[in-house]
Amino acid sequence: MSLGLDKSTWQRVTFGDVVRNVNETLKGAAAGAIDRVIAMEHMDPGELKIERWGDIADGTTFTRRVRPRQTLFGKRRAYQRKVAYAEFDAICSGDIYTFEADETRMLGEFLPFLVQSDPFFDHALDTSAGSLSPRTNWRDLADFEFELPPLDEQKRIADLLWAIERHRLQLAEMEEAVRSSLDVRLAELWVADSEMQPISGIGDCVTGSTPSKANASYWNSADVPFYTPSEIEHDTMHAARQRVSVAGAATGRALPEFAVAVACIGGDMGKSAVVREPGISNQQITSIVGLDEADAYLVQCLLAHPLGRQALEARETTTIVRKLNKSDLMKVQLPWPAERSVLRRLVTDKRVAVATLRSELDSLGRLRSAALAEVFGGN
Known part of the structure; x- marks a missing residue:
C-alpha cells in the first residue's frame, strides 16, 4: 500500500x-x-x-x-x-x-x-x-x-487512519458479540443443572512431566513440542517455544491432537487450550484426552466460561501457590448432555466466525502499521 x-x-x-x-x-x-x-x-x-x-x-x-x-x-x-x-x-x-x-x-x-x-x-x-x-x-x-505535513495532507492522512481505527473497533465489537452469544447459551446449561458430568466421565486425564535437563540429548532437538502454560492464550494451543527429541518425549506423557490442556498451578491456573500438534507438556499442565475435535473445543469453551472457571477454582487446593490436582480436575462437573450436536455446531460456528474476524483484524493491523511507517517511519 x-x-x-x-x-x-x-x-x-x-x-x-x-x-x-x-x-x-x-x-x-x-x-x-x-x-x-x-x-x-x-x-x-x-x-x-x-x-x-x-x-x-x-x-x-x-x-x-x-x-x-x-x-x-x-x-x-x-x-x-x-x-x-x-x-x-x-x-x-x-x-x-x-x-x-x-x-x-x-x-x-x-x-x-x-x-x-x-x-x-x-x-x-x-x-x-x-x-x-x-x-x-x-x-x-x-x-x-x-x-x-501541511494541514490539508494531515487531514487526508488522519481521515484514512481513523477510518481504519473505526473499522477495527467494529470488528472487535462483532468478535465480542459472537463470544458473548455462545457464553449466554452455555450459561443456560449450568443454570438448568441438567445432565452434568464430571470430567472423568468425559475423557481421561494425564499430567505432564519435564524430561531431565541433565540429558542434553533430550533437548538439543526440534522433534516434539514441549508445552508450558505460557502457550495457553486462546482456544488453540500456541506453537511451543521449546521442543524435545523423540527420546525426550518418550520420558513424558504423550498429548495427542485434540487434547485439552489445562494449566493447574499458579497465576495461569484454569487457562485451557486445545492441542493441535501432538507433543508433551510440563507438570504444570494436566490434559484431558480421548476427545474428538468438536468435543475438545466444546470442553475448552465450557472450561473458559466464567462458570467453568468457577468450577475449577472451587476444586483448587488452598496452599501458598494455587494448585489443582489431577484427581480434583477429574471431579469438576460440566454440563454434558447426551445430545450435543447443536452445542458442537455452535462452538464450531463461533470458532469459524472469530477466526474470520481475527484474520480481518490482523489485515487491518498490517495496513495501519504500513500507513504509520510511510508517514512517520518505523512501525
Whole structure:
C-alpha cells in the first residue's frame, strides 16, 4: 500500500513546537463536576479508545484535567505503548501526559497517530530514566524531531487512519458479540443443572512431566513440542517455544491432537487450550484426552466460561501457590448432555466466525502499521 505522499512540502519541526503538554489541574468542587477518572490501567496498549474508567465518587487523589480531543500518553513505562484519544471530560493520573495540538499547525486528530508511531516511542524509551518504573519527561519529548505535513495532507492522512481505527473497533465489537452469544447459551446449561458430568466421565486425564535437563540429548532437538502454560492464550494451543527429541518425549506423557490442556498451578491456573500438534507438556499442565475435535473445543469453551472457571477454582487446593490436582480436575462437573450436536455446531460456528474476524483484524493491523511507517517511519 502506498499513500502517494509528496514530502517535499513537509516541514521539520520539534514536538514542542506544535504540541502543548497541558497540565491543567482541578481540585475540590471544580473536580466534582466531572465524574470519570482515568488511571494508567484504564489505557490499553495499542488502543486509542478508552473503554473503561473509574468513578470520581469512589474517591481519587488525581487532579489533572482531561478534555475531549486531547491525546493521552502514559509517561511511566513507555514501553507499554499506552496512548489514548480523549472523547470525554475526566480527571487523570499524574503519570499521564495530556497533549494538545496547536491547531494552526497540527490537527488534533492527527496527533494521536504521531504519538503512536515507532520513532516517537523510540525517543520516549531512549529518554526514560529509572530502573523499576522508568519515566520520560516533557522536556525530552518536546525535543523529538519529525516531518510535519501541511494541514490539508494531515487531514487526508488522519481521515484514512481513523477510518481504519473505526473499522477495527467494529470488528472487535462483532468478535465480542459472537463470544458473548455462545457464553449466554452455555450459561443456560449450568443454570438448568441438567445432565452434568464430571470430567472423568468425559475423557481421561494425564499430567505432564519435564524430561531431565541433565540429558542434553533430550533437548538439543526440534522433534516434539514441549508445552508450558505460557502457550495457553486462546482456544488453540500456541506453537511451543521449546521442543524435545523423540527420546525426550518418550520420558513424558504423550498429548495427542485434540487434547485439552489445562494449566493447574499458579497465576495461569484454569487457562485451557486445545492441542493441535501432538507433543508433551510440563507438570504444570494436566490434559484431558480421548476427545474428538468438536468435543475438545466444546470442553475448552465450557472450561473458559466464567462458570467453568468457577468450577475449577472451587476444586483448587488452598496452599501458598494455587494448585489443582489431577484427581480434583477429574471431579469438576460440566454440563454434558447426551445430545450435543447443536452445542458442537455452535462452538464450531463461533470458532469459524472469530477466526474470520481475527484474520480481518490482523489485515487491518498490517495496513495501519504500513500507513504509520510511510508517514512517520518505523512501525
